[in-house]
Amino acid sequence: MKRIGILTSGGDASGMNAAIRSIARSAISAGLEAYGINYGFAGLVAGNIRQLESKDMDGIIDRGGTILYSARFPEFAEEKTQLKGIEQLKKFGIDALVVIGGDGSYHGAERLTQHGFNSIGVPGTIDNDIPGTDFTVGFDTAVNVALDALDRINDTATSHQRTFVVEVMGRGAGDIALWAGNAADADAIVIPEREYDIKEIAEHLKRNYENGKDHGLIVLAEGVMSAADFKEQLDQYGDFDSRAITLGHVQRGGRPTAKDRVLASMFGDYAVRLLLEGKGGLAIGIRDNKLVATDIIDTLENHKHITDVSLLDLNDRLRF
Numbered sequence: 363m364k365r366i367g368i369l370t371s372g373g374d375a376s377g378m379n380a381a382i383r384s385i386a387r388s389a390i391s392a393g394l395e396a397y398g399i400n401y402g403f404a405g406l407v408a409g410n411i412r413q414l415e416s417k418d419m420d421g422i423i424d425r426g427g428t429i430l431y432s433a434r435f436p437e438f439a440e441e442k443t444q445l446k447g448i449e450q451l452k453k454f455g456i457d458a459l460v461v462i463g464g465d466g467s468y469h470g471a472e473r474l475t476q477h478g479f480n481s482i483g484v485p486g487t488i489d490n491d492i493p494g495t496d497f498t499v500g501f502d503t504a505v506n507v508a509l510d511a512l513d514r515i516n517d518t519a520t521s522h523q524r525t526f527v528v529e530v531m532g533r534g535a536g537d538i539a540l541w542a543g544n545a546a547d548a549d550a551i552v553i554p555e556r557e558y559d560i561k562e563i564a565e566h567l568k569r570n571y572e573n574g575k576d577h578g579l580i581v582l583a584e585g586v587m588s589a590a591d592f593k594e595q596l597d598q599y600g601d602f603d604s605r606a607i608t609l610g611h612v613q614r615g616g617r618p619t620a621k622d623r624v625l626a627s628m629f630g631d632y633a634v635r636l637l638l639e640g641k642g643g644l645a646i647g648i649r650d651n652k653l654v655a656t657d658i659i660d661t662l663e664n665h666k667h668i669t670d671v672s673l674l675d676l677n678d679r680l681r682f
């Protein structure tokens with residue numbers, strides 16, 4: 363093996379640059395060449411590929427976004443597009459590909475593996491919803507961005523004795539809501555993985571106000587409904603002087619936390635070491651604090667991300 367390709371795909375996540383740096387530098391220090399593919403699978407099919415030098419990796423570990431750019435490219439679900447991608451990889455003499463991304467990107471890597479092209483997935487998404495790993499690159503940063511916003515909202519909510527419904531990202535997973543909500547002392551965390559009862563939440567908030575609490579905070583995962591819709595329903599059960607806020611893409615940017623930088627560095631380096639051992643067709647992850655690599659096809663076809671819903675019970679036990 364001589365050349366490793368790297369691409370980032372799907373929704374970006376802070377820490378992707380740290381993963382790119384790790385893969386490229388680990389490859390270069392082992393005597394291999396690293397090639398960056400711009401614009402995810404769309405750029406792969408278009409042949410938008412360039413060699414990466416170690417010096418290109420200088421000063422990127424602390425930058426959000428991805429120097430390789432990203433794209434959502436549903437066309438890659440078609441076999442003829444996948445084969446075009448493999449043609450480009452062969453044209454550039456690339457022997458193996460490391461894909462950094464979320465669920466959709468993993469499926470791209472899975473398809474290439476099924477066509478016999480050695481691909482490895484590194485989990486990079488703020489949603490933390492990839493099977494085969496406890497944590498994804500970008501999740502910790504997103505949680506901390508959301509938490510910073512929630513702390514600020516708690517300040518103004520308290521001054522005005524208001525109730526805020528704050529929608530955080532996480533298309534189908536409540537992980538960001540659970541971690542940020544617990545850390546921000548939320549009155550309720552509403553996630554797609556667990557039934558909820560708006561009337562019960564309203565009763566809880568009312569009791570809180572009666573008992574002297576001066577504000578309310580509901581952290582809502584976007585996969586449930588919009589903050590505006592939730593607020594509208596909540597208002598039917600009480601006079602809360604409520605406000606609805608959607609944090610949105612702010613959670614996807616900014617300086618990655620130390621945890622995301624180190625996790626990304628560990629994942630990237632591990633991917634290269636596995637390729638050097640002649641392994642591939644794998645999904646990288648961390649489980650119980652240990653690096654793991656599982657068969658990418660089996661991981662995607664037979665496993666699901668499991669959200670730690672015990673965090674919901676924890677919040678319920680500790681809330682006011």
Ligand code: F6P
Pocket residue numbers: 372373374434464487488489531532533584614
């Ligand atoms: O990358 C994950 C994610 O941020 C989800 O949390 C969110 O639902 C989605 O991407 C938004 O996608 P887009 O940036 O394409 O609007």
